[in-house]
Amino acid sequence: MPRKKKTAKPKPVKVRDPTTGEEVELVPIKVWLLAPKSRGRKGVKIGLFKSPKTGKPFRAKVPDDYPEIK
DNA sequence: GCGATCTC
């Protein structure tokens, strides 16, 4: 597959918006792996989101298979 | 507590 689409299809992640307490589907601004150097601990993938309500950013876990961003 | 990252 040939065809590099620059228009990626960002799959929305279901996350709990701490500002509203609502579970919403958002596309992360940034995603990275947060894990200790010490192996044996996998850590978690973290996404940076922005609350649609307040515009305030917050972090939440994203699925391990979610691609990193930026 | 560790890990990276961001906004305040």
Added chain:
DNA sequence: GAGATCGC
């Protein structure tokens, strides 16, 4: 720099 994120 704090604080928040998650699982071990």
